[in-house]
Amino acid sequence: xxxxxxxxxxxxxxxxxxxxxxxxxxxxxxxxxxxxxxxxxxxxxxxxxxxxxxxxxxxxxxxxxxxxxxxxxxxxxxxxxxxxxxxxxxxxxxxxxxxxxxxxxxxxxxxxxxxxxxxxxxxxxxxxxxxx
Numbered sequence: 001x002x003x004x005x006x007x008x009x010x011x012x013x014x015x016x017x018x019x020x021x022x023x024x025x026x027x028x029x030x031x032x033x034x035x036x037x038x039x040x041x042x043x044x045x046x047x048x049x050x051x052x053x054x055x056x057x058x059x060x061x062x063x064x065x066x067x068x069x070x071x072x073x074x075x076x077x078x079x080x081x082x083x084x085x086x087x088x089x090x091x092x093x094x095x096x097x098x099x100x101x102x103x104x105x106x107x108x109x110x111x112x113x114x115x116x117x118x119x120x121x122x123x124x125x126x127x128x129x130x131x132x
Contacts, residue, residue: 001025001047002061012088016112037074046071055083063091072099076123087117096121 105120
């Protein structure tokens with residue numbers, strides 16, 4: 001995740017991405033370890049944190065390998081119905097939209113000491129799930 005921030009989020013949030021180092025994530029996971037889902041077949045492949053039906057964190061170690069899709073499917077099967085992404089994160093937006101997630105909000109909020117534009121996504125329930 002440290003590498004993901006340095007590579008993927010630095011263009012979005014600038015050098016503040018470098019503050020999300022190993023110590024940051026170790027502290028975060030220490031607080032929420034019981035809620036963390038880890039995809040670790042043959043090495044760490046991704047992590048997922050779902051809180052009250054909201055995907056608070058989804059990281060795949062590599063893109064294009066299907067790990068994010070596995071984690072997202074697991075989140076959906078376990079009740080995840082909302083998430084947020086940086087509006088500038090085109091790759092994440094394409095990923096969620098291909099999976100059927102729809103934009104439900106567009107707003108600014110503080111992150112890493114600066115204001116950033118975010119999009120809230122929601123996953124519509126299928127008719128079968130609404131009835132059952």
